[in-house]
Amino acid sequence: MRYALTRLSFYIVAFIIAIALNFFLPRMMPGDPIQSFIGRLVQNGGAVTPETIAAIEALYGYSSSTPLFQQFIGYVGSIFSGEWGVSTRFFQPVTDVLGRASMWTLLLVGLNILISYTVTTFAGIYVAWKRGSKRDGIITIASVVISSIPGVVMALVLYFIFASHLEWFPTGYAYDPKLDPEFSWEWISSVLYHLILPLSAMVLLGLGGVMGMRSNMINQLGEDYIVMGWAKGVEDKKVMLSYGARNAMLPMITSFAMSIGMVFGGSLIIEIIFNYPGLGQVIFQAMMSRDYPLIQGYLLIMTIMVLTANFVADMLLFLLDPRLRGQLN
Structure with missing residues (x-):
């Protein structure tokens, strides 16, 4: 407490x-x-x-x-x-404007966080366990190269190739404007279809997390308790997941919380390029028109989200890491 x-x-x-x-x-x-x-x-x-x-x-x-x-x-x-004022750009209450836009940004960012951290965590565990192999080299180099590409460049390349040139995906909006927003498979499939390109851009940019998890896992594999597990004949799968991965994930929780702000900042650029109607698109228009109430509302939401994510991460670390609890005793 x-x-x-x-x-x-x-x-x-x-x-x-x-x-x-x-x-x-x-x-x-x-x-x-x-x-x-x-x-x-x-x-x-x-x-x-x-x-x-x-x-x-x-x-x-x-x-x-x-x-x-x-x-x-x-x-x-x-x-x-709760009276955040009226937007000078949209002529509506700030809470209404941000409420509509935040739904799409939370969908985009939420799926990105879920996919990115699942992929990078398990990929990092795998390549650390197979370190020195060809698969380790291919996955490591690919993650470094892809994550080194600036977000603007990544988004523009995907946009011009798959949306503008090949026309495989739409060039904007969250769903087909001809459809009424209702809980039907046609509308949901349209939402997912319009989400593919911006989500792909964000997931690819987050692949650099593979290197972080790989480094954490390799450090853990050199610890005495791992060697003891092998010496006692514990199967490799259990040593990898229950012993090594569990402790290697602790620093990832901290980096996850710290990256929340960067993820939302990256979504701003992605939403503008793909004309996705989220908070990024809204704040861009607000800045162009000097819409103080809307800018303040956006920054306030981002602040609350980032601080809440960091507080939750601190609590999770306290629960998962016995060393923190031991320091307080």
């Missing part, structure tokens, strides 16, 4: 610092959300008067004349009240 409270207090402090950064970072960007909205209004032939500007500021709860500290106090209050 003491360990959990200590880690929780640390993440609460981190959350407070993140809230401040979430508020001030968008305001360090050049431009102004109200002026951006007024600019679009003028382009469409709308009349702009002081009364119009005052009404727009009242609608979106933002005014450049309001002191920054007062804006920050209002922002903190809105976080806990």
Whole structure:
């Protein structure tokens, strides 16, 4: 319990610092959300008067004349009240916009994490056990080469080859626009079909984890308890999985939690390239229009997800690693 409270207090402090950064970072960007909205209004032939500007500021709860500290106090209050404001880009509540987009991003990122870490963990265990063999060399080199390709390049190559040139896969959207979103096989199959390319790009970029698991496993295979297992005649499969892999996976839990932020950051680029309607696509449009409420809402969701993932990882390590529990006794 003491360990959990200590880690929780640390993440609460981190959350407070993140809230401040979430508020001030968008305001360090050049431009102004109200002026951006007024600019679009003028382009469409709308009349702009002081009364119009005052009404727009009242609608979106933002005014450049309001002191920054007062804006920050209002922002903190809105976080806990659930009133995250209205998007100046989509003219809808921020929670509604992010709610729709997060569904697709969580589907994409969730499947990527499940597939990537399953593949890299078992592949790393296998090549470490078969170290020095041809299969070890092929899998290791392939994972290093593929994971070294920048995410933008990987996504663009898959897009132009399989979507634009060969036309095997769609060039955008989460499902066929002709279909109504309903729980039917036709709609589900369309969702999975549109998911293949962006998911493939993210999974391929995560193959570098094979090397991490391989290194951890090789380190464990040199430990005394592994040698003792072999000396006692324990079968190789049990030594590999129950002895070596169990301990080799502990550092992977930490790296998994730390990579959550990078995975979501990578999904932003993937979603933009494949025109996938997730949080990445939404935040890109929000930044282009200086949509402060939407940017703040996005950053807040990312902060909560990353801190929660790290806290869960800390708890799992505490439960799985007896050395941590021993330090507290």
